[in-house]
Each structure stands twice: as C-alpha cells, then as structure tokens.
Amino acid sequence: MRFASDLFNNKEIIVPEFLYQSSKLPEFFPISHYPSLPQLPINQRFKPNRKIIHFLSGRHLLRDEIPFSLQELHAHYVNGYLQLEPGIQTLHGREMCMRCGNHTFSSFSCARCQRASCQYCRNCIIMGKVTSCSPLYSAPSRQYEPIENLTLQWFGKLSEGQQEASHAVIRAIQNNHSVLIWAVCGSGKTEVLFHGLAYALSQHKSVCIATPRTDVVLELAPRLQKVFPGLTVSPLYAGHSDPNSSFVISTTHQLIRFKNCFDVMIIDEVDAFPYSVDPSLRFHVNKARKQSGSLIYLTATPSKSFLNQETLNVVRIPSRYHGYPLPVPTLQWSGNWRKKIEKGQIPYTLIDWIKKQMNAQKPVLLFFPSIKIIEKVKCVFDEQRLLCEAVHSEDPNRTEKVLQFRRREIPILLSSTILERGITIENIAVAVVGAEDGVFTESALVQIAGRAGRSASYPEGDVTFFHYGKTNAMIAAIRHIRKMNQEAEEKGWLH
Amino acid sequence: MATLDRCSLCGEDTSNQLSWQLLFRRKNNLPCCETCRNQLLPIVGPLCLKCGRSLQQIESRFVEGKQCSDCVRWGERGWDEVLTHNKSFFEYNDFLKKILALYKFRGDVEVGRVFSSLIHRELKSSYSFIDQVIPMPASEERMYERGFNQCEVWIEGTRFVQDSPLMRTKNEEKQSKRTREMRINREKEMFQIVEGANVVGKKLLLLDDIYTTGTTIHYAAFTLKNAGASNVYSLTLSRG
Ligand SMILES: [Zn+2]
Ligand SMILES: [Zn+2]
Ligand SMILES: [Zn+2]
Numbered sequence: 001m002r003f004a005s006d007l008f009n010n011k012e013i014i015v016p017e018f019l020y021q022s023s024k025l026p027e028f029f030p031i032s033h034y035p036s037l038p039q040l041p042i043n044q045r046f047k048p049n050r051k052i053i054h055f056l057s058g059r060h061l062l063r064d065e066i067p068f069s070l071q072e073l074h075a076h077y078v079n080g081y082l083q084l085e086p087g088i089q090t091l092h093g094r095e096m097c098m099r100c101g102n103h104t105f106s107s108f109s110c111a112r113c114q115r116a117s118c119q120y121c122r123n124c125i126i127m128g129k130v131t132s133c134s135p136l137y138s139a140p141s142r143q144y145e146p147i148e149n150l151t152l153q154w155f156g157k158l159s160e161g162q163q164e165a166s167h168a169v170i171r172a173i174q175n176n177h178s179v180l181i182w183a184v185c186g187s188g189k190t191e192v193l194f195h196g197l198a199y200a201l202s203q204h205k206s207v208c209i210a211t212p213r214t215d216v217v218l219e220l221a222p223r224l225q226k227v228f229p230g231l232t233v234s235p236l237y238a239g240h241s242d243p244n245s246s247f248v249i250s251t252t253h254q255l256i257r258f259k260n261c262f263d264v265m266i267i268d269e270v271d272a273f274p275y276s277v278d279p280s281l282r283f284h285v286n287k288a289r290k291q292s293g294s295l296i297y298l299t300a301t302p303s304k305s306f307l308n309q310e311t312l313n314v315v316r317i318p319s320r321y322h323g324y325p326l327p328v329p330t331l332q333w334s335g336n337w338r339k340k341i342e343k344g345q346i347p348y349t350l351i352d353w354i355k356k357q358m359n360a361q362k363p364v365l366l367f368f369p370s371i372k373i374i375e376k377v378k379c380v381f382d383e384q385r386l387l388c389e390a391v392h393s394e395d396p397n398r399t400e401k402v403l404q405f406r407r408r409e410i411p412i413l414l415s416s417t418i419l420e421r422g423i424t425i426e427n428i429a430v431a432v433v434g435a436e437d438g439v440f441t442e443s444a445l446v447q448i449a450g451r452a453g454r455s456a457s458y459p460e461g462d463v464t465f466f467h468y469g470k471t472n473a474m475i476a477a478i479r480h481i482r483k484m485n486q487e488a489e490e491k492g493w494l495h
Numbered sequence: 496m497a498t499l500d501r502c503s504l505c506g507e508d509t510s511n512q513l514s515w516q517l518l519f520r521r522k523n524n525l526p527c528c529e530t531c532r533n534q535l536l537p538i539v540g541p542l543c544l545k546c547g548r549s550l551q552q553i554e555s556r557f558v559e560g561k562q563c564s565d566c567v568r569w570g571e572r573g574w575d576e577v578l579t580h581n582k583s584f585f586e587y588n589d590f591l592k593k594i595l596a597l598y599k600f601r602g603d604v605e606v607g608r609v610f611s612s613l614i615h616r617e618l619k620s621s622y623s624f625i626d627q628v629i630p631m632p633a634s635e636e637r638m639y640e641r642g643f644n645q646c647e648v649w650i651e652g653t654r655f656v657q658d659s660p661l662m663r664t665k666n667e668e669k670q671s672k673r674t675r676e677m678r679i680n681r682e683k684e685m686f687q688i689v690e691g692a693n694v695v696g697k698k699l700l701l702l703d704d705i706y707t708t709g710t711t712i713h714y715a716a717f718t719l720k721n722a723g724a725s726n727v728y729s730l731t732l733s734r735g
C-alpha cells in the first residue's frame with residue numbers, strides 16, 4: 001500500500017492513497033518510506049468503534065486480515081486508537097520481518113507500491129504476505145472485564161509431583177517469572193496448570209497456551225472449557241485465527257498474529273517440532289506476550305540446548321500421576337530387518353513379540369522410520385494375514401484409523417513418528433522397528449516409550465526397541481527414563 | 496546459522512542433492528529438488544498441432560486427424576486463423592496446481608521463478624522470430640489483489656520486457672458497450688488494445704500459466720489480430 005504524509009491536529013500522519021479523491025494528488029510512497037511512525041495521542045472527542053478496538057487489541061495484522069474499511073481504520077489511527085508500522089523494517093542495520101523476525105527476503109516488481117523491487121518474507125508467507133509496502137496494524141492489549149463467578153470446577157487430587165509443579169506455576173504467574181515444568185509422559189501436566197490458570201483468570205490476566213499441534217489445541221480447548229464453565233475458550237489454528245476471548249489456546253503458528261497481548265504465556269512441548277528447528281519461535285513468543293508477564297514452558301523432553309541457554313527455574317515431575325514407574329524399554333537386536341522386509345518377511349524376533357502381545361489381548365503400536373517403509377511393511381503384514389492399518393503425517397484418514405485402533409477394531413497400528421506424542425490407549429504394547437534410524441532421537445524414543453503404561457489399571461506397559469545396531473540415542477533414552485524413575489523413587493513418590 | 500540451499504518449491508534442503516546432480520549430470524533442468532521435478536510431468540507424445548495437448552492423454556474419439564476435437568470446434572466456428580498454435584510445458588496435475596496456488600494466490604514469487612530459466616530457454620530456441628512477448632494481462636483489481644502479474648515475472652531479465660499493447664477491458668466500459676452493441680459476443684470484449692499501441696504486422700507470443708479451454712487465449716489473440724498482428728502464438732506453463 002502507498003501512503004502520503006499529511007498533518008492532522010498539527011501531528012504528522014500518513015494517509016493511504018485510496019483515501020484521496022481530489023485530482024491533485026500528493027506524492028505517495030510505500031509504508032517502508034516512513035520508518036518511525038509515532039503513536040498518536042488519543043483524541044478524547046473521537047468516538048471509537050468498540051468492534052475495531054476489540055478486534056485489533058493485542059493483534060498484529062495485515063490489511064487483508066482485518067474486516068473493516070480503510071476509512072474506519074484510518075480514523076482510528078489518526079485518533080490514537082491503533083498503530084501502523086511497516087511490515088519490513090531496518091533494525092540495527094538489518095532488515096527484519098516485523099511479524100516473524102526473519103532476516104532474508106526475496107523481491108518482486110510490486111503492483112501495490114509500484115516499486116520494481118519490493119521485498120517480501122517467504123518465511124511467514126503461508127500466513128499471508130508481508131512486503132516492504134504492507135502495513136501491520138495493532139492496538140494496545142485491552143483490560144478485560146472480570147468474569148463473574150469464575151471458579152475452577154475440578155476436584156481431582158494432584159500427585160505430589162503435580163502439586164509441586166502447580167505451586168511453581170502459580171508463583172510464576174504471581175511474580176511474572178519464567179518456569180520450565182519438566183514433566184514425564186503421563187504425569188498429568190494439564191492438571192498442573194489448573195490452579196495457576198484459576199489464579200490468572202481471577203486477576204483478569206490474558207492467557208495463551210501455545211502448542212505445536214492442532215490436535216492438541218482441539219483436545220485441550222473442551223477440557224479447559226469443562227473445568228472453567230462460564231469462561232470462553234478461544235481455540236486458534238489454521239483457518240480459525242481470530243480469538244473471541246482473552247483465553248486463547250493456539251498453535252504456535254498463529255502466535256505471529258499477536259503483539260504484546262498475553263500476561264501469561266504457556267508453551268507446551270517446547271522441544272517439539274517446529275520449535276526446536278524453527279529459530280523464529282523465540283521471536284513469536286516474545287512478540288505475542290507482554291514483556292512484563294509470565295512465561296511457562298511444559299515438556300517431557302527438554303533439549304540440552306534449551307536447558308543450557310535458559311536461565312530459568314526448572315521443576316521436574318519424575319513420576320506419573322498413578323505413581324507407578326515409567327516402563328523401561330527393552331533393546332532387541334533384529335538383524336538386517338530392512339532386507340527381510342524387502343524379501344516379504346518379518347524378522348522372527350518381531351513376529352514373536354507381536355504374537356505374544358496379541359495373545360495377551362494388547363493393542364500393538366509399531367513405529368517405523370519412514371512412510372516408504374511403513375507402506376512396504378503394510379504389504380508384508382497383509383500377505384501374512386496380520387490385520388493392521390498404517391498411519392503417517394500425509395494420511396487424510398489418520399484420525400479415523402486411530403479411532404478404530406482405540407476401539408480395538410484393528411489389533412495392530414503401524415505409524416511414523418507422527419503418533420510419538422499424544423496418543424493414549426489403555427494396555428498398549430509399543431515397539432520401535434529400526435530404532436537405529438536417525439529420526440529416533442533420544443527425545444523421540446522417550447516420547448514413544450511414554451505411550452505405554454499410562455493407565456492406572458495397566459501401569460506396566462511393554463516397550464521394545466528393535467534395532468540393527470545400538471545407538472547413543474537409544475542408550476540415552478533408557479538412561480533418561482531410569483533416571484526419572486530413580487528420582488521419583490528417592491522422593492518416595494512411587495507405590 | 497549456515498544458510499542452506501533450499502528447494503524453492505518445497506523448502507527441502509538441497510545442498511547434498513545439488514552435488515549429486517553435478518556428479519551425474521542429472522537431467523533436472525529446473526532450479527528445484529529432484530522430488531519436485533519428478534512430480535512435474537512434461538507433455539509428451541504426438542501433440543495436437545493446434546493447442547499442443549498430448550493426443551495420447553485423451554480418448555481416441557476426441558482426436559480428429561492431428562488435432563483434438565476442441566481445436567476442430569474452434570476451427571469450425573471460424574477461429575482457425577486467430578491463434579497459430581499453442582505450446583504448453585507440463586500437465587496440469589495436483590502438484591502443479593498446488594505450486595501455482597502458492598505462486599499466484601499466496602504470492603510467493605520465488606516459486607514462480609523456478610520456471611523462468613525454462614521459459615527463457617524456450618523463447619531463445621523456439622521463438623526467436625517473435626517481435627513481442629505479451630504476458631497475459633490481468634484486470635487492475637486482480638493486479639492489485641495479487642500485487643504482480645505471474646506471467647510478467649517469467650520474462651524478467653529478457654529483451655521481451657516491454658509495455659504491453661494488450662489490456663483487460665475495464666468493467667464499466669464493458670457494461671456501456673454492451674448496451675450499445677447488444678449483439679456482440681460479450682467475451683470478445685474481454686481485452687482491448689492499449690491506447691497508442693501498435694501491433695500491425697507483428698508476430699506476437701502470448702504467455703500464460705495455463706491453457707484450459709483456450710477461451711482466454713483465443714479472445715486475447717482475437718483482439719491482437721483485429722488490431723493488425725500478423726501472427727499470434729501462445730506458450731503456457733501447463734495444459735489443463
Ligand atoms: Zn515474515
Ligand atoms: Zn510493494
Ligand atoms: Zn522440492
């Protein structure tokens with residue numbers, strides 16, 4: 001978009017070219033031509049449109065993402081109710097995408113600003129195109145009205161480990177500090193948040209729980225809605241990016257549409273994709289939250305680099321909520337299993353293990369290193385009349401297949417690492433086939449092992465890593481799990 | 496962090512692949528990764544002499560001599576002389592559809608640029624006799640909405656960057672004309688010649704992203720021929 005500079009109440013402002021009707025036009029420039037746009041003072045005589053203020057409060061949006069007219073937006077800007085800034089700015093001698101923090105750009109000949117070389121950000125283009133000529137709109141985060149009678153409707157009992165972590169969460173929120181909750185798989189990390197959330201809501205704080213996966217957003221939203229009746233929970237994910245309350249459960253992607261918004265920021269699975277690989281995460285989180293607020297990380301498998309660089313308080317929950325130790329994986333050499341599969345055979349060790357589990361009426365979840373291998377294994381299993389289904393990240397019927405497995409209509413489920421997190425099925429037997437593959441990092445293996453023994457009725461799950469050569473990741477994963485069990489034992493938190 | 500060589504289409508790290516390609520002189524003539532290249536299907540086999548679609552890909556009852564029945568229909572309706580012929584590079588499959596959506600609708604210009612070198616080479620080898628390449632014009636609204644013309648990007652850096660003689664007819668003008676000349680085929684008014692432009696006696700090449708029914712290209716060619724162009728050809732990235 002192009003703007004001309006002008007004066008309003010003796011203050012310098014910029015005006016979009018479309019708002020000029022006269023035939024004598026001033027000179028227009030892309031918004032990047034106006035690097036510092038001061039926040040204009042609020043004009044008390046102006047009657048703002050509440051809808052616009054609410055919509056833009058704490059947001060950071062492109063013109064195309066805002067369902068209000070340019071005239072209205074301009075009026076709110078000149079009267080001090082909202083801010084404009086160039087989407088790409090030079091900070092400390094480096095150009096940066098103000099929405100995602102990226103520093104490298106492509107350029108194109110732009111019809112919107114009529115420049116032969118308008119830059120655009122490829123890093124966040126999937127969320128809309130930020131160019132040198134795009135303004136980003138935002139309004140200050142608003143003060144929320146207290147919600148009447150908002151109380152926690154959850155009367156479960158926290159385990160000792162959960163109790164400690166719960167106190168740490170409350171303290172972080174009270175004092176606007178950061179804390180990392182390192183909670184083993186199956187420790188019940190969501191319950192750890194309940195009392196902290198109740199406190200935050202009683203103080204009218206805005207809250208965001210961010211997680212890498214849409215599945216988790218969809219699962220968490222109704223759970224929290226249930227324990228806080230009367231509260232409006234706003235789940236945000238691709239295609240649903242506008243919150244309708246100050247309590248947001250969002251995919252990490254959606255965070256880039258916020259600025260200075262949340263008093264309490266909770267980051268779930270801080271180690272998981274895409275965080276650990278996406279250097280913009282820190283930028284997204286820091287932009288979306290208020291710097292004066294609190295920051296809570298949750299994870300079962302924090303990366304070393306994360307633990308090293310963060311000067312933050314770490315609270316560990318080494319035990320599961322049911323008080324039984326984590327199942328320790330067994331290592332099982334299975335020779336050149338790939339060659340066997342190629343020949344249409346299943347390694348004996350694996351077939352024996354599967355039969356044993358099936359005889360014990362256990363659902364069998366098998367992890368493989370790649371989609372290609374899963375497809376081959378599926379053929380071999382079909383030939384050998386082992387009833388199974390296969391799921392992977394590009395499978396549109398994934399949810400349905402997982403449901404069938406859960407209902408025990410399918411005895412065996414073959415999966416890529418896609419199900420390493422978040423699947424909880426009672427009495428399940430879990431194995432990794434090809435555990436030596438590079439995709440099975442320490443944290444992936446710990447997460448996979450964490451699928452077993454989660455229910456109090458069947459706390460002793462079977463976890464086996466079938467391999468063609470031990471890797472450091474396998475050894476580290478087992479050491480990690482043993483250490484957690486030992487710590488829980490020492491604290492006297494195990495049965 | 497070290498900068499990686501990434502495939503412009505899918506974002507895959509290609510730093511290893513490139514060296515393999517050099518080593519074996521693989522035939523990937525596009526600056527993208529092998530996986531993406533393999534999903535682009537070049538149009539091959541006996542082609543329709545008019546629209547360049549593969550005659551193998553369609554049922555034999557839709558083939559009439561060396562043309563497809565669509566082109567025969569165009570001919571029967573008196574359009575034979577309008578477009579000399581069309582050439583398209585790739586089949587319009589789900590992959591290319593996705594790529595074109597990233598390019599046109601998301602506006603990721605780098606995605607479109609993957610095809611530039613291919614188009615440049617084609618212009619040099621097969622269309623050196625052409626006087627002017629005309630990227631298919633977009634309406635003003637469309638142009639603002641997308642921020643760029645996807646076909647103009649493909650001739651960036653060539654001698655063919657010139658002011659286009661062709662433009663989309665503005666909506667208001669279409670309306671008023673319609674009331675005056677009710678009988679005229681509406682779509683024929685889709686394009687008009689830019690004021691002051693001269694195409695008399697010129698050999699012109701229309702460049703577009705896709706040839707589907709051929710309607711747009713035929714109407715554009717019609718306007719150019721009407722204004723005196725000697726021949727109009729078309730080149731499109733894909734054939735729907
Ligand atoms: Zn960006
Ligand atoms: Zn621009
Ligand atoms: Zn690729």
Ligand SMILES: [Zn+2]
Binds near residue numbers: 566
């Ligand atoms: Zn044809």
